[in-house]
Amino acid sequence: MESAELRDREDGAGRTLAVGVVAARTGRLAGLGDPLDFAASFLRPRLTRLTNGGRTYPVRLVCRDSRSTADGGRQAVRELVADEDVRIVVTLAGTQVLPAVADACEEAGVPCVSSAFPWQVYYYGRGAGDATPFRHTYHFCWGLDTIADTFADLWEAVGGPGRTVGCLWNDGPQGAWSRDAERGFAPVARARGHHLVDPSAYTEPATDLSGHVAAFAAAGADLVTSAATGRDLALFRATAAELGATPRLITCSRWLAYPPSATGPARQPAQANVATLVYWTPAHPYRSSLDGTTAAQLADAYEQATGRQWLQPLGLAHALFEVAAHALRTADDPTDPAAVAAAVGRTRLDTVAGRLDWTAGPVPNVATVPLAGGQWQPGSRHDYELAVVTNPHVDGLPVGADLLVHR
Known part of the structure; x- marks a missing residue:
């Protein structure tokens, strides 16, 4: 009798908790899916059971390919819901894909992180x-x-307050939201006292950025900020060099999570010596809530398993599963999507990506991650490594290098 009762408690009355994973594995964003794919593989043997209210439930991690498109992301959610009965979905990255996945989950009534x-x-x-x-x-x-605040810290490290900064922004969502007068990048940068030079938006992929180079030079903007792809950033740098107008520093918020690679017409690393935001590194003083794995250990596991350099999104990818597991453990009923969603909404959890607190805002449904300033510089273990060069906001993260600027 005792063994039967024990089996009933352990198998959750037959209710396996499936965690759906939507990641790009094919198409142009396949590289963006690598961190989430690795995190799923890394955690699958470690995350086989969860206990909620004295009952232990089997857990499955089920992956679907978004195919790097919004339609593919929506289809992945439909399959996970209809075929796998997932209790929660996790996803990472993709300007068009991530919102499509989240919207599909909202419509299906399935929690998504x-x-x-x-x-x-x-x-x-x-x-x-x-x-x-x-x-x-x-x-x-x-x-x-x-x-904007992180980039302003970097600009001010170059030459003090009140800098003139050229804006290399496209006509897509990155550019539109950067310019947004109420909630964008621009109003915060201007409030810090900086003058932004924003020529007409370019269309991706860019074919000619000489007009932007000329406009920045005419305005005396020796700093440039961008949300460009690696290809377009390489084109801008090559054009600026040809015209003798190389900026002292470029800050870029897009694609800079990944190590530099030769791209664009100049066949040079687009990100080399470009400054960017830093949200996760092996030096961050964080541990997994699942098993105590440190940021350094996670980065090392990725490099050992893949033979490739660690990636910033790796910490976020791992933390997605930590949040999903925590929600399933603490939900009033882990088999009820509404209860699981409510559990995410009250989550306050220390993860390998830092402290995540959905009870603190800034708006419902959102927890924030602090940023430091970094730069891709020539390294000792890899051709280029992400060095932390400014850090007024992340406790316990050391500044590891000086900011390099073009003279």
Whole structure:
């Protein structure tokens, strides 16, 4: 009798808790899916059971390919819901794909946790408002405001306050949200006393950025900020060099989570010596809530398993599973999507990506991640390594290098 009761408690009355994972594995964003794919593989043997209210439930991690498209992301959610009966979905990155996955989960009434996308774009860009939050979808990330503050710290490290900064912004969502007068990057940067030079927006992929180079030079902007792809950033740098107008420093918030690679017409690393935001490194003083794995140990595990350099999104990808597991452990009923969503909404958890607190705002459905300033510099273990060069906001993260500027 005791063994039968024990089996009933352990198998959760036959209710396996499936965690759905939507990651790009094919298409142009396949590289962006690597951290989430690795985290799922890394945690699958470690995350086989969860206990909630004295009952132990089997756990499955089920992955679907977004195919790097919004339609593919929506289809992945439909399959996870219909075929796998997932209790929660996690996803990471993709300007078009991530919102599509979150929207599909909201429509299906399935909890979703996502990251690596500025929270203003996630929240307001998907149609939520201060009085109309989402019911099932949650997110953790930095904001456009914190990007602007981090970049302003970098600009001021070059030459003090009141800098003139050229804006290399496209005509897509990155550019539109950077310019947004109420919730974007621009108003925060201007409030710090900086003058932004914003020529006409370019269309990706860019074919000619000489007009931007000329406009920045005419305005005396020796600093440039951008949300460009690696390809377009390489084109801008090559054009600026040809015209003798190389900026002293470029700050860029897009694609800079990944190590430099030769790209663009100059066949040079687009990110080399470009300054960017730092949200996770092996030096961050964080541990997994699942098993105590440190940031350094996670980065080392990735490099040992893949033979490739660690990636910033790796910490966020791992933390997605920590949040999902915590919600399933603490939900009033882990088999009820509404209860699991409510559990995410009250989550306060120390993860390998830092402290995540959905009870603190800045808006419902969102927890924030602090930023430091970094730069891709020539390294000792890899050709280029992400060095922390400014850090007024992340406790316990050392500044490891001086900011390099073009003279």
